[in-house]
Amino acid sequence: MQRIAIDMDEVIADVYPRFYEWYERDFNLKIDQQLIQGKYIRDTVPSDHREKVANYLHVDGFFKDLPVIADSQEVLFELSKKYELFIASAAMEFKYSLLHKHEWMTTHFPFIPWSHIVFCGDKSIIHADYLIDDHVRNFKGFRGQGILFTSPHNINETWNPRVNNWKEVAKLLL
Amino acid sequence: MQRIAIDMDEVIADVYPRFYEWYERDFNLKIDQQLIQGKYIRDTVPSDHREKVANYLHVDGFFKDLPVIADSQEVLFELSKKYELFIASAAMEFKYSLLHKHEWMTTHFPFIPWSHIVFCGDKSIIHADYLIDDHVRNFKGFRGQGILFTSPHNINETWNPRVNNWKEVAKLLL
Incomplete structure (x- = not known):
């Protein structure tokens, strides 16, 4: 077999909905669905948001109930x-x-x-x-x-x- | 390579020390080191202790700090x-x-x-x-x-x- x-x-x-949800919660902004085509989300947000967004994956709860x-x-x-x-x-x-x-x-x-x-x-x-x-x-x-x-x-x-x-x-x- | x-x-x-420690804690008995040769620990304890011992592996904390x-x-x-x-x-x-x-x-x-x-x-x-x-x-x-x-x-x-x-x-x- x-x-x-x-x-x-x-x-x-x-995993995208969790990124959208947490980003809006933390920055009161929506992630631009056009901008993320061909890129990682962290590379499409303003540079001073990048570290926090990249770290989402390491936060307990990110992968729960996707x-x-x-x-x-x-x-x-x-x-x-x-x-x-x-x-x-x-x-x-x-x-x-x-x-x-x-x-x-x-x-x-x-x-x-x-x-x-x-x-x-x-x-x-x-x-x-x-x-x-x-x-x-x-x-x-x-x-x-x-x-x-x-x-x-x-x-x-x-x-x-x-x-x-x-x-x-x-x-x-x- | x-x-x-x-x-x-x-x-x-x-993992053996954790079995010894928890078994003594729960049953106030020591696991017989001679009896466990060639066997799983759960098969050497009295039959009414077996289920609890077999379940130790599923308890949160068993594998911590071994x-x-x-x-x-x-x-x-x-x-x-x-x-x-x-x-x-x-x-x-x-x-x-x-x-x-x-x-x-x-x-x-x-x-x-x-x-x-x-x-x-x-x-x-x-x-x-x-x-x-x-x-x-x-x-x-x-x-x-x-x-x-x-x-x-x-x-x-x-x-x-x-x-x-x-x-x-x-x-x-x-």
Whole structure:
């Protein structure tokens, strides 16, 4: 059975709404949805806001109760019948994300057992046939086939294959 | 550069003292050090204590501030000059272990960066040349060479190579 590794943030869990919410709370400003295309959010805010925004990811609670990316539950459930699935998140950079990501998986993807969830850093440690990820850098050193999942920050990256949503993942792999 | 994956519990972190401490606290009894040879602790206590003891691993705080296994810091530091090291712990079974294990690594193994720490379940996902682990079951499906690290519970297991301590790891790999 072939094995697919799937990233969490911006592939099955949507972190953007939390950035919007906290930025508005702290600066009473909205993040410009046009400006963030092809960039990281922290690089689109005024320079004196940058440090605080970049640090959001390290704050306890940032990763709690994030929305699920559209169709990811249904498509992963179908994929789980044909492939061995592993969730592989580079969560180790953010120690307060660990418990919340674990609880989020149990809540939203109960058909993926704890034994098939991986929190790591460098994804070259992952042994799988495919890796669905929103960061091209995570395909470096990965021995299988990287599949780039479109997110606002990566729209100008060149990678093939690229999928724009979970319906396109289904078309590619089912 | 060859890559070594290293388990945490009973390889670099000693969980036995926490079992002894909590068992004595809860039952006012000492765990018999002779009885635990070749067995899991939970299978050596009176049957009406078993459930509570088995559940210790799921209690928040169990994995906090565990002692470091002798010579593991020195030998891993030397190994880090010749090999790429990844810590690979099947921590995902115990969600309250995640933050404490992360903090423990930062405290005791500061030369191993977060990018080279992996919390997983099924270790067949680990892509490495060697895996040093105290559970033979973790070598199933692992593509590299498993190295069994002696712990009281595994003394009757047959596996080659087996190492009894970190000085023997140094002899084998340095």
